[in-house]
Amino acid sequence: MSKKILLEHINVPGIETLEVYRSKGGYSSVEKALKTMTQDAIVEEVKKSGLRGRGGAGFPTGMKWSFLAKPEGVARYLVCNADESEPGTFKDRYLMEKIPHLLIEGMITSSYALGANTSYIYVRGEYFYIIKILEKAIDDAYKAGLLGKNILGTDYSLDLYVQAGAGAYICGEETALLESLEGKRGNPRIKPPFPAIAGLFACPTIVNNVETLAAVPSIVNNGGEWYTGIGIGRSTGTKLISASGHINKPGVYEIEMGITVEDFIYSDEYCGGIKNGKKLKAVVAGGSSVPILPADLILTTANGEKRLMSYESLADGGFASGTMLGSGGFIVMDETTSIVENLYTFARFYHHESCGQCSPCREGTAWMEKILHKIKDGHGTLADVDLLWEIQSKIEGNTICPLGDAAAWPVASAIRHFRNEFEEYVKNPSTINKVKHYHNMHNLATA
């Protein structure tokens, strides 16, 4: 069994309640941090742990924290990014639903470390039922003296609030999230200044993902050194993987980084193999934005080594033959899947979610959706495939925020690895219907 940190107590009945959560050692990091540690000492432990942002970018959390400006007399904020919207990703939702106090504990301990006295959890609006769960948990934490004035009798005070988004993928980008939290459209800001200098209400602000903050209590309790003993190389600790698509056991799995991709897909501890005994065709390993890889390259690197579930191994080979761990949204496709049709759903998604601020993204995502629509319906030409390639290359790197790159990479990788399939759609449109999702009909009618 792989090491469990975040989900260690997930199956304990009542773990969503404060009482049971505390009986399992919950909130001990708050006690330890507030009563025995300085703020800087906590930041040091998080730095030492090698914890990296779990929202997708993988930036070292301790380093991000150390950038926080601390001008005298100016409020600082910690904002939790719970806008989980990357297609294929549903781990934060799982964590908040099943064990909400773990996030709240992480928020309190981290807020203390950063010197924030007001913190917000920005939750995507579609998760209103999660907001209810969080509000109840926060209420209980206030009543237990874990939030509010003079927490646990110390001189540290913290107010924690939940903010609801309203349906916008872009608000997962930290500066767009801050704009949204200020009651505006979610248009990303030009950086610099970075939020650590001028973030929420123009004050120094740290924005961290749910899973990142949930990892902090264990690091404070056991030390950064302990955390580096889990995982592999610079991919320290555990990672939540959201597994979906054509597998026998979709769901959220906590893995120790460094297990093989093959083990993750085929072992009964995780995905349990491909559904209906079919063969693996392709995987999107880290949420919709990361490059799609065909079966051979996701299982084995170009150098012939077994591919591992870690930041470094998944990226091995660059974009020519590798991908990224991203948010850990692991979408598995069997041999019957149309790569063109799947890509169309991604292209439509990015077109829908582009905030419209930068023209390469606003116009480019619309063109890519239209061209893919044309190709998937059998009206495309070979020149359209080249045009798609051209458009994605003009979006990448030319926008204020990473949504442009996120929209370009799936298109580039699909053409890079599956160009023959695009050409097949163009040359033999009559065969297209055969590969369309016929495999679902039987399941939906009889399951």
Next chain:
Amino acid sequence: MSEIKFDDNSLALVQSIIKRYPEGKQKSALLPLLHLAQAEFDGWLSVPTMDYVASLLSIKPIEVYEVASFYSMFNLKPVGKCLIEVCRTSSCWLRGANEIVDHIGNKLGIKPGETTADGKFTLKTVECLGSCGTAPMLQIGDKFHEDLTFDKVDSLINEWSNKTEHSKYLDVNTFRKN
């Protein structure tokens, strides 16, 4: 239509939400207030409703319009009593989202984006709702309906045919009164 005004209970919540932000930053309450207004005023945001929210926050109406039109959960046109939102992005598509959309459309006699003639149902297709491991899925109000089959969809439609209330993402008790 009745007068656009929150009752005392909702107004108390509005004041409580505004207190969550520093003084002078009450505009931060805009998204929560729009959600509340949409839930209480027939499931959509009319211009008078948006103007009312602007007045509660002492901001200009345009500041509300530009925000309401940006976020996909805010309806700027009336919707049916039951708003059915079907996810259709990759993982849901892989497991039959298109067939679910077609099935609902055929059953109700409408296309995505349309409302039934009796004003009962609106069918909307949406992008990833974070329910990929339990695909295909749809959302009605704040409830996720997952691992869908045609049977499950049929019983949902039957259930909602007999209801009189609007599907809602939240109510006045969703947010904690701090």
